[in-house]
Amino acid sequence: MASRARLDDAAVAAVARYGFGLAGRPRLPEAEEYEDAQGVLVATTEGGDLAVVELPRWRSPGAVRDQLGGTSPAAWVGTPPDDHAALPDRVLALLPAAGLSADSGSLAAQAAAWQRTGRDVVVVHVPVTPGAPEVPAEELAAAYGARLIGSRVEGSGARTGGRVVFCTGLSGAGKSTVAARLVELLVEDGRTVTLLDGDEVRTHLSAGLGFSKQDRDTNVRRIGWVAAQIAKHGGIAVCAPIAPYADVRADVRREVEAQAGPGSFVLVHVATSLADCEARDRKGLYARARAGEIPQFTGISDPYETPTDAEVTVETAGRSVDECARQVLAALS
Structure with missing residues (x-):
């Protein structure tokens, strides 16, 4: 059986440039056959030569x-x-x-x-x-x-006018509350907005996922994908997951900006302290996590990676929900 390698989109584009006579032979992993991300055979090697078979996306x-x-x-x-x-x-x-x-x-x-x-x-x-x-x-x-x-030519393509406001923070930080008030303010301004709240997404879009790191990452990426589709068509998506890991947040940013253009992703860090989150813990989740009843609980037995790339940092201590939401709204203008 011939050895086969799967190429990402960038490598397939490089194969296309070579096949169209636009550039020299690209560096590829050693294999006899190459396929794209969908499993379509795009090129083969025979006697050391690279032969393009099919390039579904690109017209010669x-x-x-x-x-x-x-x-x-x-x-x-x-x-x-x-x-x-x-x-x-x-x-x-x-x-x-x-x-x-x-x-x-x-x-x-x-x-x-x-x-x-x-x-x-x-x-x-x-x-x-x-x-x-x-x-x-x-x-x-x-x-x-x-x-x-x-x-x-623009660096990342044209902007669609859509935006994704991605609120991240500890459990109980007030993400959902600030996000809901922001949605009200945007609607009052005549904008079309979709709210993707973490708990509601868990019930519908991510039903069946658990709380392992892999499942939590999958949940956040699903939220990001849906938000990117909304922004791609010029809408505004407001999201409020915990999203504790920087690499996953970065993946969501790349997905959104690939779909809706540069500047379409706005990361909002709802920076409520762990002590304040525990003090307002109406569901008793922190107490259960401290008692070891909830494994991998963000901020207690699992890390929260504080954003270093947030467009907006919202300090909630001593401030009303309306003040916090209007701070985010001002950053969108």
Whole structure:
């Protein structure tokens, strides 16, 4: 049986660049066959040569040239210029998409922006990285049979306008209460908001998960994924899980910003002290954790990794819920 290696999206994009003649052979793990994240065979090695088999996401320059009927249209790389009047009647829009998911809201926003120009636009996603293109814009346009007239590439794609407000803190810190008041303030301002509260998500989206570290991480990632989908379509998601681990919070940030663009993720640390959380422990959870009845309880027998990258730190001591929520609201403007 041939040895097979699974490639991540970045490696598949590198294979595409090689297969399209845009770049040299990429460094890959040793194998005879390579598949993408969905298990589709994308390349093989025969006699040391790398042969591209199929690239489901990427359209080859040859296929694009065939679509254009052998003409040499004007090409623009990235988001359209502000002055649409300067654009010709027909444009080949080449959107750098390596590193972004196929259903990325950033890419959808860019495509929509091109449609609003009123031109006859052919949109093609190309396997180069936004903000750090592996191929110069002029060479990229030439490979697709077009002449370059301009480019404007943003580091992580276009913003969708959606936001994710991700409140983290100890159990009993007041995350849910602050989040609920923030939602009220946003609704009063005419915004469409979805609240993803930790306890409610546990009941529905994450029913069946336990409280092991793996299950807790899965719960937080599920919240992040749903929130990213909301932000991708321009909505606001307010989340209130404990989310004690920095690496998982960072994963959620990357997912959200890949879908909704840079700046779409706002981490809010509800920084209530452990002593205050225990003092207001209406459910008696801390007392049970101290007695050893609840294993792996955050702040007692399991760590809470205090955020060092929070956009907003809310000190709740001596402050009303409304004051805390309005502090977060001010950071969103």
